Amino acid sequence: MKKAMKIxxxxxxxxxxFFFIGNPLNENPMQKIDEFSIFYPYENVKYADKKTVKVLMxxxxxxxxxxxFQKGNLEEYDFYKNKYDLLLNNEMMFVLPExxxxxxxxxxxxxxxxENEDYDVRNYDYFFFDMNGDGAPELMMTDRVxxxxxxxxxxxxxxMALWYQTGFLWESVxxxxxxxxxxxGRQHLFCRLDENGKEICQVLFFERDHNGExxxxxxxxxxxxxxxxxxxxxxxxxxxxxxxxxxxxxxxEDQYEAMTGRYHEAAEESDQFRDEVTFTYEELFE
Numbered sequence: 001m002k003k004a005m006k007i008x009x010x011x012x013x014x015x016x017x018f019f020f021i022g023n024p025l026n027e028n029p030m031q032k033i034d035e036f037s038i039f040y041p042y043e044n045v046k047y048a049d050k051k052t053v054k055v056l057m058x059x060x061x062x063x064x065x066x067x068x069f070q071k072g073n074l075e076e077y078d079f080y081k082n083k084y085d086l087l088l089n090n091e092m093m094f095v096l097p098e099x100x101x102x103x104x105x106x107x108x109x110x111x112x113x114x115e116n117e118d119y120d121v122r123n124y125d126y127f128f129f130d131m132n133g134d135g136a137p138e139l140m141m142t143d144r145v146x147x148x149x150x151x152x153x154x155x156x157x158x159x160m161a162l163w164y165q166t167g168f169l170w171e172s173v174x175x176x177x178x179x180x181x182x183x184x185g186r187q188h189l190f191c192r193l194d195e196n197g198k199e200i201c202q203v204l205f206f207e208r209d210h211n212g213e214x215x216x217x218x219x220x221x222x223x224x225x226x227x228x229x230x231x232x233x234x235x236x237x238x239x240x241x242x243x244x245x246x247x248x249x250x251x252x253e254d255q256y257e258a259m260t261g262r263y264h265e266a267a268e269e270s271d272q273f274r275d276e277v278t279f280t281y282e283e284l285f286e
Contacts (some may be wrong), residue, residue, distance in 0.1 A: 017040030033239035033248050034204055035187065036218070042210040045217075047188035048237040048249040055234065057250060059221045060259040063203055064192055066271035067175035069277050072137050083153045084139040085285050087160055088121045089103075094151060094160040110146045110167070121281045128284055129277040131163070132195045133176050138163060140173055148173065150197065164197040174270045182283070190246075190263060200224040202245055205260055219246040 004142040034040050048056070065217060078135055086092040092129040093102040105111055106119045127140035131150060148171055150164040166179065174180045174190070181189040187206035194200050204220040207214060219241070221229050251259070 001046070003014060006106070019240050022141070029238050033217070033241055035204075035241060035244075035248070041265055042213075042215045042250075045215070045239060045250045046237055048251055049233070051235050052234050054250060056218055056220060056251070056261060057255075060203070063190070063201055063221050064178075064268040065190065065263045066225060067178065067266045067273070068131040069273050070133060070176040071137045077137060078260065079155075080137050080139075080153055081285060083160065083201075084128075085150065087095065087139070087153075088141075088285075092160055092164055097161050097163075103254065110143065121285075122159055124281070125199075126279045126281065126284050127274070127277050128279060131173075131175055132193070132197065136193055136256070148179075164193065172267075172270070173274060174267070174274075180267065180270075188260070188263065189211045194224075198224070202246070203257070204244055204248075206243075207256065216251050216253055216258050217248045218251050218256060222246060 022088050025211050033045075060247045064281065070234075083092065085192050087094060087105060090104045092106055092267075095102050111119060125142050125144060127142075129135065131138040131140065132152065136153070136155065139151045140148055141151070147165065147167045149162060151160060152163040153160050163192055164179075166181075170179075170183045171179065171181050179191050179193070183206075186208065186214075187204075190202070191199050192201040199223060204219040205217060207216050209215075217239075220228065220230075228247070232249075234249075237249050239249070240247055
């Protein structure tokens with residue numbers, strides 16, 4: 001969760017430097033990229049060569065962009081709804097797994113901030129489905145602006161936990177075990193999560209109009225069970241993002257669409273089926 005919080009906290013922060021940096025993952029320095037700056041000199045960014053693009057294509061093929069909102073065991077919905085209702089009404093505390101700290105919802109982060117000083121369960125939207133794929137439904141809570149909190153009740157230990165959280169604009173629940181971030185339809189981040197809310201795959205890509213020319217940048221996907229190591233050839237074309245700690249490569253429009261097409265198809269499907277698991281407080285609990 002800490003890693004995820006760092007990722008989404010960085011979103012929106014502009015890095016103003018355009019110099020060469022050293023990267024601990026490789027022995028040679030490489031150029032860095034500021035994907036948020038409107039002044040970044042994309043005209044100087046080299047296109048990746050064919051062999052590098054082939055590596056990128058193969059890596060994107062491994063990413064599971066699919067979207068499915070699993071329902072889990074419908075016969076236990078009433079049991080879990082009761083537990084989540086206790087949470088929302090501050091009759092049950094939840095725990096932060098990393099620290100063991102416990103909170104009532106009204107006392108936690110954005111809930112207790114000035115933006116939400118008059119806490120009311122009716123001010124939020126809720127997603128209710130099996131987010132982690134364990135057969136039991138989880139509850140996601142969002143104020144539609146600042147955060148999405150993912151709560152999981154463990155029946156065996158009788159404890160409520162904050163399974164995952166994000167905190168910035170443009171975030172979406174993509175489906176069971178997946179989240180995404182879409183900034184103005186041109187900048188994207190996708191994460192696949194395991195049953196415990198740990199990231200097992202992350203990929204970023206974006207397109208930008210730079211002085212009348214469209215620029216397409218695709219980051220090399222990262223996988224939790226694989227070390228990201230660039231060949232000497234790939235380092236020639238890599239542009240490193242300090243904030244996201246990924247390597248971007250410039251590709252053509254056709255190459256970009258070939259790599260990201262499945263993502264956009266899945267995103268459209270996700271947006272369609274998410275409505276089926278989206279509720280107001282009254283719809284879900286009353």
